[in-house]
Amino acid sequence: MSVRIAVFASGGGSNLQALIEHFANSDEAMIALVVSDRAEAGALARAQAAKIPAIHIRTRERPIDDVSADMLEVLEDQRIELIALAGYLKLVPPAVTRKFRDRIMNIHPALLPAFGGKGMFGNHVHAAVLSAGCRVTGATVHHVDDRYDEGSIIAQWPVPVLRGDTVASLAARVLRMEHRLYPLAVAALARRLRAPDATSGLADVFRMAASADGIEAEMSSLAGLE
Ligand code: GRF
Numbered sequence: 001m002s003v004r005i006a007v008f009a010s011g012g013g014s015n016l017q018a019l020i021e022h023f024a025n026s027d028e029a030m031i032a033l034v035v036s037d038r039a040e041a042g043a044l045a046r047a048q049a050a051k052i053p054a055i056h057i058r059t060r061e062r063p064i065d066d067v068s069a070d071m072l073e074v075l076e077d078q079r080i081e082l083i084a085l086a087g088y089l090k091l092v093p094p095a096v097t098r099k100f101r102d103r104i105m106n107i108h109p110a111l112l113p114a115f116g117g118k119g120m121f122g123n124h125v126h127a128a129v130l131s132a133g134c135r136v137t138g139a140t141v142h143h144v145d146d147r148y149d150e151g152s153i154i155a156q157w158p159v160p161v162l163r164g165d166t167v168a169s170l171a172a173r174v175l176r177m178e179h180r181l182y183p184l185a186v187a188a189l190a191r192r193l194r195a196p197d198a199t200s201g202l203a204d205v206f207r208m209a210a211s212a213d214g215i216e217a218e219m220s221s222l223a224g225l226e
Contacts, residue, residue, distance in 0.1 A: 003190035004032040006080040008088035011122075013043025014175060015086035015107060015182050020050050022183030029190035033078040035071065037090050053078060059090050068093035075100075081193060084186050085144060089121055094146040104144040105189060107182045109174045111156055112140040116149030126170045135161050137170065139178045141185040155185040 005023070007016045016034060023029050034047035034054040047054035057070045072095065075083075085092070085106040097104055108116055110125045115137075120128065129137045138158040143151035159174050 002027060003029040003081050003193055004079050005029055005082045005084055005186065005190065006033040006035060006075060006078065007031055007043070007047075007084050007086050008035045008092070009043035009086045010036060010038050010041055010089040011043065011087040013041065013046045013086065015178055016043045017046055018179035019084060019086065019183055019186060020046065020052070022187070026187070028194075029082070029187060033074065033080055035074065035088075037088070043086070064093050065095075068095040071096050072099065082186070082190055083144075084182070086182070091146065091148065092144060097144055097146050102143060103189075103193065105141055105154060105186065106144050106149070106151070107178055107185075108140045108142065108149055109137075109171070109178060110140065111136070111138040111158065112142060112149055112153060116140075118148050120149065123167050123171060126167045126174070129161065130165060130167065130170065137161055137174060139174055139181050141182060154189070155181060157181050 005019070007019060009016050013034075016031075020031050023031055031047075031050075031052055034043055034052055036044050036054070036056055037059045038044075039056045039058075041056075044054045044056060055074055057067060057074070059067050071093065075096070081103060083092075083096075083100050083104040085104070088106075092104065108125075109122075110116065110120075110129060115125050115128050126137070136158050138156055140153055141155040142149070142153045145151045157177055157180075159177050161170060165173075
């Protein structure tokens with residue numbers, strides 16, 4: 001039976017879109033619910049367009065127990081087994097991370113543990129990478145606990161920083177990689193839920209990521225750096 005995944009998102013939802021497209025014809029897993037803390041999030045519109053149940057759960061100025069009660073109720077109603085955060089900017093309440101221990105993950109637009117933690121989101125991350133003079137950045141998929149960006153790392157992929165990069169050009173290059181890496185990592189975790197002893201799990205993420213079109217080209221541009 002298909003693993004039922006909830007995606008939590010606060011923003012435009014391009015990673016959500018990559019997940020929707022990846023799982024559209026899959027027997028292994030499906031995006032069964034989208035949750036947002038912002039009523040106007042593009043992610044909610046994308047969910048509606050794909051006919052996926054979508055819910056706005058307000059977090060601002062509400063007791064955390066009320067927020068987690070709302071989340072746990074809808075997660076249970078929709079029989080969710082796995083949660084993928086995709087640009088969800090709020091801390092997930094501990095009652096939810098505890099219940100979904102090892103079944104909740106996030107994607108971060110840098111190579112953690114560098115450039116993570118509170119306040120390190122969106123363009124702040126890429127601006128910090130550029131001002132540190134890094135030659136390589138990347139994307140990290142990690143488990144989620146009740147602290148920002150500190151859960152154990154599931155998958156990472158490097159992305160070169162090129163001479164003349166701006167925050168916008170670097171963000172776009174990393175985001176393209178995220179759209180490839182995240183669906184593969186989520187699929188690997190979904191597979192592992194169904195077959196915990198399977199030996200093919202995350203190793204496949206790297207094999208598949210490495211063979212995906214264009215990734216070698218991204219990487220080989222590293223060779224051109226001085
Ligand atoms: C991505 O860069 C992701 O790594 C970070 O938030 C951003 C979300 O972008 N956690 P989108 O809403 O998926 O377009």
